[in-house]
Amino acid sequence: MNERKEALFKIIVLIVSGIILGVWGYLVGILSLVHWIIVIFSNKRNKGIAEFLEYWNTESYKFYKYITGVTNDRPFPFSEMSRISKFNR
Secondary structure: OOHHHHHHHHHHHHHHHHHHHHHHHHHHHHHHHHHHHHHHHHOOOOHHHHHHHHHHHHHHHHHHHHHOOOOOOOOOOOOOOOOHHHHOO
16 A cells, blocks of 8 residues: 555545544453552453553554554554454463
């Protein structure tokens, strides 16, 4: 895809991915608090929650890199979901 088409496609990505990551961000905020409480009482991190939060961090980073023009690697849900398989192990 040429740069002009990619730049126009970024509008769609901004709307769709922005909404998804925004809603997902609220869940991440709640889970961060829950995870913090789990760590306080159990003295260890929950691996599943930590990996879920890391996935959001990674996707947010990819989103901002794409929207700001640093890269043309598309973020979730327009990219391959190769990292999701990590959670199915």
